Amino acid sequence: MSGLVSSDALNKYFLLSVTLILSLCYSTLERRSTASPSVIVIGAGFAGIAAARALHDAAFQVILLESRDRIGGRVHTDYSFGFPVDLGYNGVCKDNPLAPVIGRLGLPLYRTSGDNSVLYDHDLESYALFDMEGNQVSQDLTDHIRQEFSEDMSIQRAISIVFERRPDLRLEGLGHKVLQWYLCRMEGCIGFCSSTCGRVASWWAWPNGPGYLPVVNTLAKGLDIRLGHRVTKIVRRYNGVKVTVEDGRTFLADAAVVAVPLGVLKSNCIKFEPRLPEWKESAINDLGVGIENKIILHFEKVFWPNVEFLGVVAETSYECSYFLNLHKATGHAVLVYMPAGQLARDIEKMSDEVAANFAFTQLKRILPNASAPIQYLVSHWGTDKNSLGSYSYDTVGKPHDLYERLRVPVDNLFFAGEATSTDYPGSVHGAYSTGLMAAEDCKMRVLERYGELDLFQPVMGEEVPISVPLLISRM
Numbered sequence: 001m002s003g004l005v006s007s008d009a010l011n012k013y014f015l016l017s018v019t020l021i022l023s024l025c026y027s028t029l030e031r032r033s034t035a036s037p038s039v040i041v042i043g044a045g046f047a048g049i050a051a052a053r054a055l056h057d058a059a060f061q062v063i064l065l066e067s068r069d070r071i072g073g074r075v076h077t078d079y080s081f082g083f084p085v086d087l088g089y090n091g092v093c094k095d096n097p098l099a100p101v102i103g104r105l106g107l108p109l110y111r112t113s114g115d116n117s118v119l120y121d122h123d124l125e126s127y128a129l130f131d132m133e134g135n136q137v138s139q140d141l142t143d144h145i146r147q148e149f150s151e152d153m154s155i156q157r158a159i160s161i162v163f164e165r166r167p168d169l170r171l172e173g174l175g176h177k178v179l180q181w182y183l184c185r186m187e188g189c190i191g192f193c194s195s196t197c198g199r200v201a202s203w204w205a206w207p208n209g210p211g212y213l214p215v216v217n218t219l220a221k222g223l224d225i226r227l228g229h230r231v232t233k234i235v236r237r238y239n240g241v242k243v244t245v246e247d248g249r250t251f252l253a254d255a256a257v258v259a260v261p262l263g264v265l266k267s268n269c270i271k272f273e274p275r276l277p278e279w280k281e282s283a284i285n286d287l288g289v290g291i292e293n294k295i296i297l298h299f300e301k302v303f304w305p306n307v308e309f310l311g312v313v314a315e316t317s318y319e320c321s322y323f324l325n326l327h328k329a330t331g332h333a334v335l336v337y338m339p340a341g342q343l344a345r346d347i348e349k350m351s352d353e354v355a356a357n358f359a360f361t362q363l364k365r366i367l368p369n370a371s372a373p374i375q376y377l378v379s380h381w382g383t384d385k386n387s388l389g390s391y392s393y394d395t396v397g398k399p400h401d402l403y404e405r406l407r408v409p410v411d412n413l414f415f416a417g418e419a420t421s422t423d424y425p426g427s428v429h430g431a432y433s434t435g436l437m438a439a440e441d442c443k444m445r446v447l448e449r450y451g452e453l454d455l456f457q458p459v460m461g462e463e464v465p466i467s468v469p470l471l472i473s474r475m
């Protein structure tokens, strides 16, 4: 009879349906048990690599998007002299989270002369200060000033105490210049030495032998890193993130770790949708970004004293500067001129050749018989759009919780990087620790949510622009 179905056919239809439903359930269960949560990490500096490493090791699916054509960020070892020199990062304090990684790699550690910050409690035997006429500053005078600075206190306070107690030291002439030099040195170290090494530094690893590339490479081993992927937009929803890169491609995941420099966040070249909350935006705006650069001069032979630093003292802190003597630690005839603050900004406007000449002119002022360098390298951390600054500092008169506010997650967005470290801002070990912290927060948050979510699995990776949605994301 038309319109009626036999019981045999009904049974067959029933069996077929049950089989289909069971197989669907099975495949869903199978996917649930095998698929793992997904995270996009943005920025392959120490913070991003540390976060990606930790999440990868915890069996998360991780993609690391990096705008440059290399990893490491502000840790950058250059080999063009035929031996490694670091254009960013100089060293690592022994008692900090990175030291075990360095130790496992067997990299040589070079002990600097001071157990504390070079600003506050440094062994002045490792310094040779010169005025602009090439006269070496007497050790007595620097020792004298140093005694007044022996307490652990802010440099501003120390200066006013010295002046109150010893009006005769109200620094004129050479004394004034030496003080300016200290201020200049502080500017170079701002947000870094005072908070970081003042407490923990006693040993430093120097670019002796292989530089820092092995450390970065070891941490990054086996990670899915996409170089040349500049992130321009991050959309967050209750159930995932969508990250867009410069050429329009998009990536989906359960969560994202934002590990780009503070300067990049300040420039607003990454759009957040919806906007970040006001407390987060104000932390980004209120924290400062300082600039310190390196002009690395390679000479045929050594002609300078065997000290760690050669300081140039002058009337104003702007004119003061210093050279880091790499020969002491590495055996190569290399001096590193390290301008900071406004001087660094001004030098970044010069061509590399003019900048190298400027550094050499400074050297000639203090060592008139200096011979010209045979090679040079110049960093541009302030204008490089991948960094837009060297490191963060907290500005006077702003709230004290800015670093913490920068770190605190917003929904499924986690933040890492030196500028999110309350303990060691402005440092590599600070960046590294915050990467681990962001990974831990992210793991907890995503796993917590993962259990609650619907049957569909997260989709990880590049979004494919097709009309029929074969992949179902949580977005």
Ligand SMILES: Cc1cc2nc3c(=O)[nH]c(=O)nc-3n(C[C@H](O)[C@H](O)[C@H](O)COP(=O)(O)OP(=O)(O)OC[C@H]3O[C@@H](n4cnc5c(N)ncnc54)[C@H](O)[C@@H]3O)c2cc1C
Residues within 6 Å of the ligand: 042, 043, 044, 045, 046, 047, 048, 065, 066, 067, 068, 071, 072, 073, 074, 075, 087, 088, 089, 090, 091, 092, 229, 230, 231, 232, 259, 260, 261, 264, 270, 292, 293, 294, 381, 385, 386, 387, 389, 390, 391, 416, 417, 418, 419, 426, 427, 428, 429, 431
């Ligand atoms: C001259 C100099 C000397 C220093 N000396 C020391 C020192 O002696 N000791 C010390 O501990 N620290 C030192 N520092 C500081 C240290 O290098 C930094 O604090 C640390 O490397 C920062 O790591 P990070 O992961 O937070 O940021 P970064 O290393 O800057 O990593 C951020 C990454 O994000 C990428 N990125 C940027 N924008 C985007 C985007 N839109 N999309 C995708 N990726 C993006 C960048 O390319 C970069 O790779 C120095 C820094 C400088 C510049």
